[in-house]
Structures are given as structure tokens and as C-alpha cells.
Amino acid sequence: MNAVTEPHHPYYIPRPSPYPIVLSAALFLLGLGAALRVNALAAGWWALGLGALLFAYVLFRWFGEVIGESRAGLYRAQEDRAFRWGMLWFITSEVVFFASLFGVLFYERNIAVPWLASFNAAHTSWAPFSPWPHFTAHWPNSGPAGTPFEVVNPWGIPALNTLLLLSSGVTVTWAHAGLRAGRRLQLKAGLLLTVALGLTFLGFQAHEFAEAYRDLGLTLHSGVYGATFFILTGFHGLHVTVGAIMLSAILVRAWKGDFTPEHHFAFEAASWYWHFVDVVWLLLFVFVYWL
Amino acid sequence: MSAVNPAIEHLHEPHHDAPPRGITRWLYATNHKDIGVMYLVFGVLMFFVGGLLAELIRSELLTPTMRVLSPEAYNQVITIHGLVMVFAAVMPITTGFANYLIPLMIGAPDMALPRLNNWGFWLLPAAAILLVLPWGLKLLGIGTGTIDTGWTMYAPLSIQAGPGADFAFVAVLLLGLSSTMASINILVTIAQQRAPGMSWLKLPVFVWSWVVTALLLIAVFPALMAGCVMQIADRHFGTHFFSAAGGGDPVLWEHIFWFFGHPEVYILLLPTTGILPHILATFARKPMYGYKAQVYSFVAIGVMSIIVWAHHMFTSGLPAGVEIYFMLSTMAISIPVAVLFFCWFGTIWRGSMTFETPMLFALGYIVLFGIGGLTGLVLSDAAADQQYHNTYFLVAHFHYALFGGPIMGIFAGLYYYLPKMTGRMYSETLGRWHFWLTLIAFNVVFMPQFLLGIAGMPRRIPDYALQFAPLNMVSSIGAFLLGATQLLFLYNLARTVFGTAGAPASARVWEGSSGLEFTLPSPPPFHTFSTPPVIE
Ligand code: HEM
Numbered sequence A: 001m002n003a004v005t006e007p008h009h010p011y012y013i014p015r016p017s018p019y020p021i022v023l024s025a026a027l028f029l030l031g032l033g034a035a036l037r038v039n040a041l042a043a044g045w046w047a048l049g050l051g052a053l054l055f056a057y058v059l060f061r062w063f064g065e066v067i068g069e070s071r072a073g074l075y076r077a078q079e080d081r082a083f084r085w086g087m088l089w090f091i092t093s094e095v096v097f098f099a100s101l102f103g104v105l106f107y108e109r110n111i112a113v114p115w116l117a118s119f120n121a122a123h124t125s126w127a128p129f130s131p132w133p134h135f136t137a138h139w140p141n142s143g144p145a146g147t148p149f150e151v152v153n154p155w156g157i158p159a160l161n162t163l164l165l166l167s168s169g170v171t172v173t174w175a176h177a178g179l180r181a182g183r184r185l186q187l188k189a190g191l192l193l194t195v196a197l198g199l200t201f202l203g204f205q206a207h208e209f210a211e212a213y214r215d216l217g218l219t220l221h222s223g224v225y226g227a228t229f230f231i232l233t234g235f236h237g238l239h240v241t242v243g244a245i246m247l248s249a250i251l252v253r254a255w256k257g258d259f260t261p262e263h264h265f266a267f268e269a270a271s272w273y274w275h276f277v278d279v280v281w282l283l284l285f286v287f288v289y290w291l
Numbered sequence B: 001m002s003a004v005n006p007a008i009e010h011l012h013e014p015h016h017d018a019p020p021r022g023i024t025r026w027l028y029a030t031n032h033k034d035i036g037v038m039y040l041v042f043g044v045l046m047f048f049v050g051g052l053l054a055e056l057i058r059s060e061l062l063t064p065t066m067r068v069l070s071p072e073a074y075n076q077v078i079t080i081h082g083l084v085m086v087f088a089a090v091m092p093i094t095t096g097f098a099n100y101l102i103p104l105m106i107g108a109p110d111m112a113l114p115r116l117n118n119w120g121f122w123l124l125p126a127a128a129i130l131l132v133l134p135w136g137l138k139l140l141g142i143g144t145g146t147i148d149t150g151w152t153m154y155a156p157l158s159i160q161a162g163p164g165a166d167f168a169f170v171a172v173l174l175l176g177l178s179s180t181m182a183s184i185n186i187l188v189t190i191a192q193q194r195a196p197g198m199s200w201l202k203l204p205v206f207v208w209s210w211v212v213t214a215l216l217l218i219a220v221f222p223a224l225m226a227g228c229v230m231q232i233a234d235r236h237f238g239t240h241f242f243s244a245a246g247g248g249d250p251v252l253w254e255h256i257f258w259f260f261g262h263p264e265v266y267i268l269l270l271p272t273t274g275i276l277p278h279i280l281a282t283f284a285r286k287p288m289y290g291y292k293a294q295v296y297s298f299v300a301i302g303v304m305s306i307i308v309w310a311h312h313m314f315t316s317g318l319p320a321g322v323e324i325y326f327m328l329s330t331m332a333i334s335i336p337v338a339v340l341f342f343c344w345f346g347t348i349w350r351g352s353m354t355f356e357t358p359m360l361f362a363l364g365y366i367v368l369f370g371i372g373g374l375t376g377l378v379l380s381d382a383a384a385d386q387q388y389h390n391t392y393f394l395v396a397h398f399h400y401a402l403f404g405g406p407i408m409g410i411f412a413g414l415y416y417y418l419p420k421m422t423g424r425m426y427s428e429t430l431g432r433w434h435f436w437l438t439l440i441a442f443n444v445v446f447m448p449q450f451l452l453g454i455a456g457m458p459r460r461i462p463d464y465a466l467q468f469a470p471l472n473m474v475s476s477i478g479a480f481l482l483g484a485t486q487l488l489f490l491y492n493l494a495r496t497v498f499g500t501a502g503a504p505a506s507a508r509v510w511e512g513s514s515g516l517e518f519t520l521p522s523p524p525p526f527h528t529f530s531t532p533p534v535i536e
């Protein structure tokens, strides 16, 4: 520890706080509601609604408290480091989550589908008994019992979306540069641009989903292709949404005069998250849309 | 920071030393000891819930023919028994040890992220309620009870299962969130909060075991969470991840589950292999043998455990080359595990040993877990496993590994640290009775199951052929004894925590103990190491 440069101060241990347990209760209600709802039980709506309200309320209050503590100067170098590493490990767990989804895509495409088709190979003795004699290994594929569909053209909306997200990565970095140099206007403009680009991305993505359902016949029911397509793009979209909410909160704080050139961990956390979502999109573009 | 805001003085309250009063001390806790205690209490409680379910299973299996449970109920009971024991009993208890002990062992004032810590804990009761709630709903005439697929939740069975399965998948999502938060907190604490001079290779072995455990949790639990989302999607949203009709593959779920599941068994095991050497060294009155070898073994076990998962899938129809790879890599894991055994023996070798309860449980651990590990090697032979897979041989293996390892280790750790936590000694006589009866009863329950498995009795079946009757009766009677014995433990625990019967414990507690936690009074004050100790 930097005992020389940093005189000892007691580590800040927050007072007892009601928010963690209430947040758990909110997630319990959301989980309960989801489990009831997917089984068509009407009580699920109540649990979901109540859970969502509680969830939003707690996050608002909890982050509010943390912001208050930060403004009061309670967080110094050691607390700051703890937050940083906490966020990095959290993003690591997200990386594993998406890596698993990509793993699923790889498995379905390169192992499951060829394996299924291998039962039809003419040189094998069981080919005449194959339950799906006309099934061949190709990608995209909706399986032996699947319905036909078309894929999204990568060079339409997806390419445009790639451009949008990449630019948003640049604008958020530009905002950061502004913050560090004390140019508040650049900070706010950069953040505003980033959020706007993110929202535009989401709008296009929603449009693309609607088109897939309406015109291409590409739905959740479209076998493994539809399943992997929507789970990867869907979870990514969810993360863009979360990132956009985080950045909007940062924007509001920046507007109110929060953050100093040296002290702005919340900004950095949100921007790390945003970059992470950016990188995931690049992989999505290549492996889901393009190849 | 240059100017200190006056608000700081106001907000700095937590540094006066009395614990907050009333129930909110626990509900709103930010103190690592309180949160650690809550984890321990919750885990022990759920250990008894899981145990009750086990007694139900063994009651059904006492004799052939169906007496106690319907086949559907039986399947639900074995499933919840497994899920509760793994996720709601063992994991919370080892996490409780982590929360209570790590700050004390590294000379930190608390965990790095105290509110996150509390959030992680309170997700556990939420998940546990979701697991058993479907039984309650069934009483109201809704649904068919809870999940009945076995704890491995294999597709396509899981896709066809009743609404209880959705509750279980949601519960696993909450459990994953909880474990991820706890792991983040533990890693950050160990990396950031060490007292000056506490370098990485001075960290106590227990702390190291948690470094690897927490890394493993972050590396594999999100994969299971993704899998649970896919299960729910296949069940309700028309996707075909695990269904061949749409080009998917049920075996994919097995890969996802065991990619998580095999590291998970080490997640359960490692924290107790961390406590064990401390206890052995204390009661052998010798320095721990092979500190670095143990640390490197933990790391090796952690890395290897991620690349051996398909030894659970030898009968799933994988290509032969793949099976051979997983067979050899699985066998290779026993090398770092054997290094740990070697260090344990080295630690007690020629020590002046005494056999207090923690030491008895630690030695019992070595014997029982040894049997678990060796039978694991038997199972890891892909050809032989065609015979053993899904028989009672497997059930016996993992109970020697999981009860013989984590549960024995937890008992050892609880008896070892109870005087430190409460300031009072437990009853040594009762403790020894608890140990010997547990050791005997455990073997009576599970030794016959090896024989049953070799004779071909399948697991997860509520009824069996007549030739299996005698050994099953022995096993069940053992189970009743094992269950009853745990009440001794509960009584001893309650007597120490709430009573005044026990003799006061000194700071050092045990004659041979060492470590920062034993420099503090027993029980330690509410806040400890607000000023970091200096490690030479
Ligand atoms: C040298 C160490 C070990 C080896 C070589 C080993 C090997 C194996 C193998 C090959 C199987 C699958 C058998 C089958 O499904 O037919 C298995 C199952 C299992 N093992 Fe181990 N094992 C070892 C240690 C452990 C440890 C340390 C634990 C837990 C602390 C453990 C817990 C389990 C469990 C829970 C299962 C069964 C899961 C299920 O199907 O429900 N094993 N082991």
C-alpha cells in the first residue's frame, strides 16, 4: 500500500443500509412474477409490476446514497480502487456470460447440426433408418422440423448499427477527454451524443426485429438459427439499454456539476461498460450477421 | 482530497464500536462478521432442511415397494435435496467462513464492498423460497409441485417438466447473481485490503483457497445462468436450443451444466481444503507443511477443473477421441489433489497431536474424502464408467467426496472457530460423540451403496429389485442414525451460542493456533483492524 504518499485514514464502512435486502426482495418478486407469468398465472403480473417498481426505486435510492457519499468526500484512493476492481470483475463475469452464448452458437452450428445430418450420410448403414432423411447440414438452419426463413442482410441495418456503436465509443472517449481537461461543455456534448447514438442503435435494432418477424419469417421459433440469433442480439440489446441508462444518469450528474477532472469513477465505470458492449457488438456483427 | 467536507464527520459514525441494536442489525448489516454469521446460520439451517429431505428419500428406500412417497414426489425430493445441499447449505457456509475470516486473516477493517456483501447474502433466502414455493402452490391446487429432474436438470426432461422447473431456473439465476457478487467482493477484498506487509505469498492458505474459488465462480457461474435462460426460452418461447427438431441438441445442456458443474464441485471443496491445513497444523503443533505446494495446487486444480467437465458425459454418445481426452485430463486432476494430501500428511507427520473435535473431523475428512477421490479415479475410466454411470456407485462416490470433504471440513471449521466467534468453548464430550457417530453412520449409509452400484442398482429410482433389499435397509438405518447424530451438533451449537455453560475461550483459543485472527480477543470486537496491523 502507498503508505508514504497516502496518510492512513480509516476505510469507509457504510452504515447499515436497507437497500440491499430490499433489492433482493425486488429481484425475488421479479423472479416469482416471471415464473408465474410464463405459466400463464395472472398473479405473475402483480409480482412483476411490484418487483419492477421496487427495483427502480431501490436502485435510485441506493445510487443516490453512494453519490451523496462520493460528494461528501468519503471515498479516497482505497475506496476508489475497490470500486474500480469491483466493476472490472463484474464486467469479467459479463464476458463469461456472452462467451457462453457465443459458445452455444459455435456448438449448434459446427457440432449439433452436422451431427444431426451425419445420420443421413449415404455410406452409413443406418442412413435408411434416419428419422430425417432430407436434412442436410447447412447454416442458417432451422432443423429437421423447422420452417423456412430468410436471414437479415448484414450490410443493411447491422452495418449501419456497427457504425453507430463505434462512433458512440469515440464520443464517450471524447467526453472523457473533455472531463479530464476541465472542458465541461465537451463532456456534456460527448455524453449527449453517446446516449443519442445508443438510442438510435436501439431504435434500428427494434425495427430490424420487427422486420425479421414480419417479412423474413425469422422468429424465436426458427430452430437453432432463430434461437441463437435472438438470444445473442437480444441480450446485447438489453446491455445497450442498461448502458444507455447508466450514461444518461451520468449525463444528468454532469449537468448538475458533478465530477472533477481527478475524481469521476462513476463516469469511467459507465464508459468501460459501454466499451464492453461495443466489443460484443463487433463480435456479433462478424459471427451472427456476417459469417 | 484537500478540503475535508464537514459532512464526513457526521457520516463517519460506523467507527464507534457497538453493534447496532435490534433486528435491523441483521437485515441491514454491513459488518462482515454479522454477514458472515448470517451466511453460517442460513447454511446450517438449510443443511437440516436438505437433511430432512434425505431422510425422506431413505425412508422410501428402506424397503422395496412404494410406501412413503409417490414416484413424482420422490423425484422432486431428490432434486431439491441436491439443489439445497449444494447451493443453499455448503456454498453459503463456506462463503460465511470467507466473510467472517478473510478480513481477520488479512488484517482488513472489513470487506471491500459491504453493501454488495449484504445484497449477495439476501439473494439466498429469496432463491431458497423459490425452490420450495411450488410445493406450497401445489397445496393451493396450482401446478404439479417443484422441479423433478434431478439437480442436473437435463433436457429434454427439463423442457417437459411442470411449472416447478421455471421456479428452479429462476432460483438458479438468483443464486448465480449472489455467488458472483460474493466472489467479486472477496477478490477485491483480498487484492486491496491486505494489511501492510501481507504479501500474496504470506496470505493464509484459507484465503488462497478462496482466491481460486471466487475466480472459479466468476469463470463458470455466468455460463449456467445463460443456460437457465435458454431452458426457460425452450420451455416457453418456442426456441430449440436443446431440441433436435429445430436443429438443437439436448447434449448441449449437458455441456453447459457440467462446464459449470465440475468446477462447482471444487467450489464446494476448495474452501474446506483451505481450512483443513490450519486445523492440522494447530493440533499437530507444527508449522504447516508445503505452503507453496498447496497454493500452487489450488491454482492447478482451479485451472484444470475447467477443462475436464465431460467426464460426467461418458455415456452421452461423445466421439471416442473426446472421451479419451476427458478421461486423461480427469485423471490428471488427481495429481494436484494428491499433492494436497501429501501436504496434510506432512503437516501432521511426527507432530505432537491431540485429538480435539476439530482435529477429529479434519482427520475424518482426510480418510473419507480420500475414498471419494479414489473412487472418482475409478469413475474417470471412460470404459468402466459405462457400467458405473448413474448407479449407486456414483451416488456413493460423490457423497464421500461431498460429505467426506466439504461437510466434514465445515464441521471441523465450525468447531475450530466457534470459540473464537462466541468467546465460549463448546462441549468437547458432545463434539467427540458427534464425530464418532457421524463417522460410523456415514460409512453405514454409503459403503453399501458402492456395493449396490456395482451390483447394478440405478440411482434416482424410488423402487428396486428384491436382491437389493438387505443393503438398502442397512443404508437407510445408517441414514436415520446419521440424521439423529446431527441433532447432537445442533444442541452443542445452541448451547455454546446462547448458553453460558461453556468455559470462556482465550484469544488464542488453541494451544497451537497461529494467525492474525488469534491475536484478537474471543469474541472479536464489532470492528477490528481499523488500524491495520503490521506484518513483519
Ligand atoms: C480426483 C478427484 C475426482 C475424480 C477423478 C472424480 C471423477 C468423477 C467422475 C468421472 C464422475 C462422473 C461419473 C458418472 O457420472 O458416471 C464424478 C461424479 C461426481 N463427482 Fe467426482 N471426481 C473427483 C472428485 C470429486 C470431488 C472433490 C467432488 C466434490 C466435492 C466430486 C463430486 C462429484 C459429484 C457431485 C458427482 C455426480 C454428479 C451427478 O451426476 O449428479 N467429485 N466424479
Ligand SMILES: [Cu+2]
Residues within 6 Å of the ligand: B261, B262, B265, B309, B311, B312
Ligand atoms: Cu466432475
